[in-house]
Amino acid sequence: MFLLCQGIWAADDVLVVPGLNGHPGGRLVYATRIEARTLNPVTAADAASREVIDRMSADLIHINRSSYRTEPALAKSWTVSPDGLRYVLELRHGLRFSDGHPCDADDVVFTYQVHLDEKVHSSERDLLTLNGKPIVVRKLDAWHVAFALPSPDAVAERLFDGIWILPRHLLEKAWHEGKLSEAWGLRTPPEAIAGLGPFRLKEHVPGQRIVLERNPYYWKSDPAGHHLPYLEELDFVVAGNEDLQVLRFESGESDVISRPSARNFGVLEKQSEQKGYILKNVGAGFEYNFLFFNLNDLPANAPVEIAVHQSWFRRTGFRQAVSAAIDRESLARLVYMGYATPLSAPVPPGNRLWLDASLPRLVRNPTRARELLTAEGFRWSSDGALTDSQGRKVEFSVLASASNPERTQTATLIQSDLQQLGMRVDLVPLDTRSLLDRVQRTHLYDTCVLSLASSDADPNVEMNVWLSSGGSHLWHPEQAHPATPWEGEIDDLMRRQIVARKSGERKRLYDRVQEILMQYLPLVPLVSPNVLAGAKKELGNFRPALLDHYTLWNVEELYWTAGARK
Amino acid sequence: MRIAATLENRPAAMLALVFLAMLHGAVVLAGFLAPYPFAEQHRESPFAPPTRIHFFDAAGHFHPRPLVYGPEGSQTYPIELFVHGRLFGVQEPGVLFLLGSDGFGRDVFSRLLYGGQVSLLTGLAAAFLSLGLGWVLGTAAGFYGGWLDRLLMRSGELFLVLPWLYLLLAVRGFLPLHITALQAFLLLIVVIGAIGWVRPARLVRGVVLSGKERPFVLAAQGFGATDAYLMRRHILPLTAGVILTQATVLIPQYILAEVTLSFLGLGVGEPVPSWGNMLSEARQYYTLVSHPWMLTPGLAAIPVLLAYLVLADALLPDQRYRYP
Numbered sequence: 001m002f003l004l005c006q007g008i009w010a011a012d013d014v015l016v017v018p019g020l021n022g023h024p025g026g027r028l029v030y031a032t033r034i035e036a037r038t039l040n041p042v043t044a045a046d047a048a049s050r051e052v053i054d055r056m057s058a059d060l061i062h063i064n065r066s067s068y069r070t071e072p073a074l075a076k077s078w079t080v081s082p083d084g085l086r087y088v089l090e091l092r093h094g095l096r097f098s099d100g101h102p103c104d105a106d107d108v109v110f111t112y113q114v115h116l117d118e119k120v121h122s123s124e125r126d127l128l129t130l131n132g133k134p135i136v137v138r139k140l141d142a143w144h145v146a147f148a149l150p151s152p153d154a155v156a157e158r159l160f161d162g163i164w165i166l167p168r169h170l171l172e173k174a175w176h177e178g179k180l181s182e183a184w185g186l187r188t189p190p191e192a193i194a195g196l197g198p199f200r201l202k203e204h205v206p207g208q209r210i211v212l213e214r215n216p217y218y219w220k221s222d223p224a225g226h227h228l229p230y231l232e233e234l235d236f237v238v239a240g241n242e243d244l245q246v247l248r249f250e251s252g253e254s255d256v257i258s259r260p261s262a263r264n265f266g267v268l269e270k271q272s273e274q275k276g277y278i279l280k281n282v283g284a285g286f287e288y289n290f291l292f293f294n295l296n297d298l299p300a301n302a303p304v305e306i307a308v309h310q311s312w313f314r315r316t317g318f319r320q321a322v323s324a325a326i327d328r329e330s331l332a333r334l335v336y337m338g339y340a341t342p343l344s345a346p347v348p349p350g351n352r353l354w355l356d357a358s359l360p361r362l363v364r365n366p367t368r369a370r371e372l373l374t375a376e377g378f379r380w381s382s383d384g385a386l387t388d389s390q391g392r393k394v395e396f397s398v399l400a401s402a403s404n405p406e407r408t409q410t411a412t413l414i415q416s417d418l419q420q421l422g423m424r425v426d427l428v429p430l431d432t433r434s435l436l437d438r439v440q441r442t443h444l445y446d447t448c449v450l451s452l453a454s455s456d457a458d459p460n461v462e463m464n465v466w467l468s469s470g471g472s473h474l475w476h477p478e479q480a481h482p483a484t485p486w487e488g489e490i491d492d493l494m495r496r497q498i499v500a501r502k503s504g505e506r507k508r509l510y511d512r513v514q515e516i517l518m519q520y521l522p523l524v525p526l527v528s529p530n531v532l533a534g535a536k537k538e539l540g541n542f543r544p545a546l547l548d549h550y551t552l553w554n555v556e557e558l559y560w561t562a563g564a565r566k
Numbered sequence: 567m568r569i570a571a572t573l574e575n576r577p578a579a580m581l582a583l584v585f586l587a588m589l590h591g592a593v594v595l596a597g598f599l600a601p602y603p604f605a606e607q608h609r610e611s612p613f614a615p616p617t618r619i620h621f622f623d624a625a626g627h628f629h630p631r632p633l634v635y636g637p638e639g640s641q642t643y644p645i646e647l648f649v650h651g652r653l654f655g656v657q658e659p660g661v662l663f664l665l666g667s668d669g670f671g672r673d674v675f676s677r678l679l680y681g682g683q684v685s686l687l688t689g690l691a692a693a694f695l696s697l698g699l700g701w702v703l704g705t706a707a708g709f710y711g712g713w714l715d716r717l718l719m720r721s722g723e724l725f726l727v728l729p730w731l732y733l734l735l736a737v738r739g740f741l742p743l744h745i746t747a748l749q750a751f752l753l754l755i756v757v758i759g760a761i762g763w764v765r766p767a768r769l770v771r772g773v774v775l776s777g778k779e780r781p782f783v784l785a786a787q788g789f790g791a792t793d794a795y796l797m798r799r800h801i802l803p804l805t806a807g808v809i810l811t812q813a814t815v816l817i818p819q820y821i822l823a824e825v826t827l828s829f830l831g832l833g834v835g836e837p838v839p840s841w842g843n844m845l846s847e848a849r850q851y852y853t854l855v856s857h858p859w860m861l862t863p864g865l866a867a868i869p870v871l872l873a874y875l876v877l878a879d880a881l882l883p884d885q886r887y888r889y890p
Contacts, residue, residue: 243850243851246851247851261852263850264851264852267851267852303742330609333609334612334669334670399743405850409669409670412670412836412837413670416605416670419605426746426835427835427836428835429831444743445743446743
């Protein structure tokens with residue numbers, strides 16, 4: 001049936017992507033670690049679900065993962081009022097969802113109503129609420145929608161990325177009944193799901209695979225007139241874990257591998273010639289690893305030893321000494337086989353535009369570490385153990401995610417580095433859920449090794465991390481008032497940079513935030529792993545990026561070169 | 567003694583005993599025999615393959631004292647005896663990794679010896695605990711009978727069906743977040759040992775039940791012997807054979823139990839090695855493919871278990887006292 005539709009339907013405003021020259025046909029097999037949990041674009045939070053949903057959906061304005069610039073997507077153009085508070089977007093005329101139903105401004109308004117509805121608990125709701133007030137979305141006519149921002153936002157355009165437009169004809173009823181969060185689970189039949197992305201759901205075999213097929217109503221084409229996507233089918237096969245993912249790719253069962261661990265990448269590299277795939281080290285990404293300290297106000301029933309340990313962590317000199325003792329070069333070399341960059345700030349080097357280049361490189365300096373500890377009143381006993389001013393031996397624990405070998409290896413190296421300062425550090429591997437429970441809820445831990453990955457180059461996506469009231473302010477989340485003067489200063493700087501209109505001023509403010517963080521070191525930056533990816537060599541337009549989704553962000557442009565049809 | 571005579575007739579068993587004695591001796595002397603401390607990292611040589619030992623240098627000269635080549639490839643370092651307080655080693659920056667190194671550049675051979683201390687000693691101590699508990703409780707149940715017997719045997723059945731892995735997880739969950747390596751070690755011994763008292767107890771109970779009815783015991787009772795005297799003088803010697811054979815069966819089981827638990831991350835923590843947590847490092851795909859020397863702890867367990875089994879076979883030609 002879709003063959004008939006291919007020739008007949010043509011949207012009035014097709015987006016022609018310049019420079020593409022592929023040809024249609026073929027199937028792409030992508031092995032995932034775990035199965036997606038839901039196909040609901042509003043509630044999906046885990047990476048596995050997002051991987052599938054994002055290929056079936058489209059947004060109004062999209063951030064190009066390669067150039068980091070915003071581009072027209074479903075909105076073909078937009079105007080901004082002079083005060084920056086009102087955006088009017090014009091939709092492409094003649095858009096249709098993947099089931100053929102027309103799409104217009106009503107669907108856009110519906111989408112934003114759903115995301116702003118408190119009862120739905122959308123993960124995007126925080127982003128669409130500036131200073132506590134929500135964005136107001138209003139339909140002007142069938143093709144024009146007005147967005148009124150409560151306060152100016154320097155990069156408001158970037159807010160539209162990732163808000164997938166939902167089909168009103170399929171979801172409005174569920175929303176009115178309050179059942180939207182349960183809609184589009186894995187058992188939903190393909191006819192009940194529709195989106196504006198390059199693919200649509202074809203079939204789902206539980207526990208094994210999710211198969212997507214070409215969306216005949218997709219609104220992009222190449223200069224030669226072929227409607228995108230080139231691929232006929234996209235197959236998400238469940239592999240189970242990272243090692244199995246690598247095995248499948250190596251044997252040729254899957255066509256693309258996204259972010260294998262550095263050591264597996266090394267194994268794959270040895271056989272790339274004979275097995276016929278290419279591997280790419282895309283470079284320093286947006287993920288950054290760090291060690292952070294528990295600086296929370298502890299509940300009354302907390303174990304005494306955590307309070308004792310905190311008395312050390314609260315000393316800036318202690319934290320600086322820990323940072324000075326860590327051998328980041330070895331971390332990059334041993335854990336990531338050199339496919340990582342030692343950090344000098346909690347901003348990943350992939351974020352060239354925003355990284356404060358004037359910050360000094362962090363070099364391992366045990367002498368300086370000892371000076372800092374002495375200045376804070378620590379002493380060494382005769383057997384080399386570090387003791388505080390009251391004679392207690394410095395011993396504490398580091399949490400690391402047990403399921404992630406790179407975290408536990410990082411923690412082991414840190415343990416060995418700190419042991420040379422006389423500290424005894426115990427490594428506590430925990431499953432991720434228990435770890436996050438301790439860090440975010442009970443606050444019963446000493447230190448933790450964790451990593452964050454920015455979803456965008458812009459610092460605004462990290463407001464939750466740096467604001468003292470933020471939920472991801474890992475060392476002391478959700479403070480009512482800033483606990484320290486420097487955290488208060490960071491709050492002020494971050495709020496100012498959101499509304500600053502000139503990017504030069506924003507950079508200046510964000511530089512100052514980085515300087516404060518590196519002086520007070522609530523989290524000690526470690527390394528940033530590179531983004532590694534691979535694909536069969538016959539896959540055309542394979543251009544892995546540094547932002548999610550690293551390999552499938554341009555899935556509509558991927559094609560099989562001649563002679564390699566699958 | 568009967569047991570010694572049994573062993574003398576079976577050269578395989580004598581060999582096994584000698585091997586076990588030597589292995590345990592080597593492991594106890596790990597601080598001297600291992601060329602490196604177990605936590606010493608050589609960060610410039612991660613995953614180094616086993617160091618090749620040469621008797622002939624590049625020019626073809628023979629050296630009675632073997633030598634290794636340094637990291638640059640041209641400098642040679644002779645293997646010296648009694649360096650740094652250890653039996654053998656090489657001077658820095660030469661490295662002598664007899665079984666290669668792990669991801670942090672730690673010598674696998676040294677960690678194997680130190681790890682043997684944890685794994686083998688856990689097996690022995692847990693078996694000791696199990697057998698001791700089983701001996702006492704089995705004798706009490708068999709000797710006194712009645713409600714004590716029923717109570718002990720029924721609660722024993724409860725212990726038999728306990729999933730010990732989940733019990734260990736639960737106990738670990740109650741303890742404070744970080745426990746020292748020594749505490750983890752003792753915890754392992756207690757949990758493994760305390761669960762396994764049931765089988766020895768049942769066997770001992772059987773022996774005691776039949777021994778209780780022997781003529782010499784009845785005669786001693788008739789002469790007014792106390793319970794304690796009877797147990798000490800007449801009953802317990804009968805159980806010695808059972809206990810010994812149970813030991814040779816339980817110890818390898820408990821060694822494997824410790825390896826399994828450490829493999830799953832429930833045993834001693836970094837950086838203390840045990841054969842189990844050394845194997846969990848080897849679980850990754852890239853290790854199996856590129857660094858096979860990481861699997862030596864698993865291989866090392868094979869001769870140990872084999873030796874115990876050969877001993878068990880020798881001590882009990884018929885299977886009667888092994889599995890109730």
